[in-house]
Amino acid sequence: MPEAPEVEAIAITLRALVRGRRISRVRVRHAIGVKPQTAGLLNRSVSSARISDVERRGKYLLLALDRGCVSMHFKFDGQLVWFDGPADALKRNVHWDVGFEFEDGMLGFVDPRHLGRVHWLARPEDSSGIKALGVDAFSPQFTFSEFNEICRVRPRPLKMLLTDQTRIAGVGNIYSAEALWHARLSPFRRSDRLTAAEARKLHKAVVSVLARALECCLNPPPDFRNSQWWFTGLEKILRVYDREGLPCRRCGSKIRRVEQSGRSTYFCAHCQRP
DNA sequence: CCTGCTACCTGATGGC
DNA sequence: TGCCATCAGGTAGCAG
Numbered sequence: 001m002p003e004a005p006e007v008e009a010i011a012i013t014l015r016a017l018v019r020g021r022r023i024s025r026v027r028v029r030h031a032i033g034v035k036p037q038t039a040g041l042l043n044r045s046v047s048s049a050r051i052s053d054v055e056r057r058g059k060y061l062l063l064a065l066d067r068g069c070v071s072m073h074f075k076f077d078g079q080l081v082w083f084d085g086p087a088d089a090l091k092r093n094v095h096w097d098v099g100f101e102f103e104d105g106m107l108g109f110v111d112p113r114h115l116g117r118v119h120w121l122a123r124p125e126d127s128s129g130i131k132a133l134g135v136d137a138f139s140p141q142f143t144f145s146e147f148n149e150i151c152r153v154r155p156r157p158l159k160m161l162l163t164d165q166t167r168i169a170g171v172g173n174i175y176s177a178e179a180l181w182h183a184r185l186s187p188f189r190r191s192d193r194l195t196a197a198e199a200r201k202l203h204k205a206v207v208s209v210l211a212r213a214l215e216c217c218l219n220p221p222p223d224f225r226n227s228q229w230w231f232t233g234l235e236k237i238l239r240v241y242d243r244e245g246l247p248c249r250r251c252g253s254k255i256r257r258v259e260q261s262g263r264s265t266y267f268c269a270h271c272q273r274p
Numbered sequence: 275c276c277t278g279c280t281a282c283c284t285g286a287t288g289g290c
Numbered sequence: 291t292g293c294c295a296t297c298a299g300g301t302a303g304c305a306g
Contacts, residue, residue, distance in 0.1 A: 001299040032283085059300075075300050077284085113284045115300075129301065154276095165301080174299050234299095241299085261278075264297085 002074050004137055004170025005210055006231055007056050009217035010080060014107075015054040017082070017224070018063070022050045024101045027086060032114045033097035045120040046070060046100070057124065058133045058169030063100075068122045070100075071130065072109060078116030081108045082224035094227040110227070133169040137210055142168070147203040151191040158194075159187035159260050162206065171206065174241045175213060177266045179205040181240040181250075186274040187265045212237055240266045 002010070025047045028039035049065040056062070063070040072078070081096065083089040083106045089096055096108035098118045109118050125131040134150070135141050150167050161167060162176035171179070180187050182205035185198060194202070216233050223229040239249050244257035248268040257266050 003299060006299085073301075075283095076298060111283095113282095113298090115283055117301095163300095172299055262280085263300090 001076050001230075002078075003059060003172035003175050003213075004056070005175070005213035005217050007059050007061055007074070007170075008138060008214055009231070010222055011054050011056040011061055012218065013221045013224070014061075014080065018051050018102070018107065019053055020051065021102055022048060023065075024048065024103065027099040027101065027106070028097070029099065030097040030114065033109060033111065033116065034118050037119050042070075042098070042118070042120050056138075057130050058136060058165055059172070060127075060130055060133075062124060068120055069124055071117075071119045071121055071124065071127055073117050073129070074111070075113075075115035075117075077113045078109065078111035079230070080222075080224050081110050081227045081229075082106070083108055092227065107224070129165075132166045134165065134167040135169065137168050137170040137206060138214075142207070144200055144203045147206075148196065148199045151194055151199050153192075155190045155192045157187060157260065158185055158189045158191050158202070159265050161191040163263075168206075170210070173263055173265075174238070175206070175209050177241045178209045178237075178239060180267065180272060182209060184272055186269075186272045187260060187267050189274055240268065242266065 023046055026043040028034055028042060031039055034042050045068060049067050051063050052066060053064040055064060059073065061072045081094060085106055086099060086101065089099060089106055089108055095112045096110045098109040100107040119127065121127055135146055151161065158180060159176055162171050162179065163173065179202065183202040185202055213234065216237055217231050240255055243255040243266060246255050248255055248271060251268065251271045253268060253270040255266055256269055257264050
């Protein structure tokens with residue numbers, strides 16, 4: 001599920017919990033979670049490694065180790081849960097896929113749907129997905145002039161540009177819809193035909209939508225000890241996403257949902273003009 | 275190279 | 291109630 005704000009909130013919260021600490025070993029309960037790697041490789045590479053930092057790249061979470069790093073991608077449903085230890089994890093009736101054991105507990109990567117992945121990498125760029133990431137939407141390099149250039153690279157609908165991780169890293173289906181609504185631009189508008197003023201408005205909308213979402217994701221922060229935890233209150237900040245048939249909060253006309261490259265796009269056909 | 279489509283998975287939900 | 295279809299905040303991999 002998570003886009004950059006959710007992963008960033010997870011990174012910030014997890015950093016305070018595990019930075020500087022040693023992973024004693026890795027338990028893989030569902031091998032699909034480390035595919036195409038193996039439990040053995042992950043355990044060999046990570047056992048007794050110290051976590052120097054926790055980082056985010058786009059929607060990837062990285063545990064930087066003194067030997068390489070662990071990358072995690074949550075895809076739609078992945079999350080992290082803290083257990084008192086392996087025995088606690090087995091005793092509680094909670095699905096978990098990969099466990100990182102510490103002296104006093106175990107961090108579990110949890111994804112019943114099994115689309116999420118945990119990998120060990122010698123360097124982050126050894127992951128083709130990470131290597132291909134464009135400018136991170138939260139980084140200082142994501143300036144208006146950078147965004148404006150990205151818009152002109154080639155003609156494509158704004159929705160496709162915003163969610164293309166190789167151009168702008170971290171924006172997904174929800175926050176692209178939200179930013180386009182705030183900027184009053186149709187998801188179908190050709191990115192290369194925006195006026196400079198429109199591009200500026202859209203850039204501002206992306207930045208502010210993500211900032212507001214991050215603040216929401218940190219208040220309250222993730223509670224890894226509660227296996228049921230998930231971000232609350234995001235519905236309150238959403239203006240169009242998942243509001244098909246409901247009145248636009250700006251002009252009152254019905255929000256529409258259409259398919260764009262196989263994904264749902266929500267927009268107001270009245271105030272988001274093509 | 276680039277682009278667009280499908281596969282990958284499981285669970286929740288809604289209509290009949 | 292049961293069954294079936296549809297939907298889900300994403301990316302990797304492959305064909306063209």
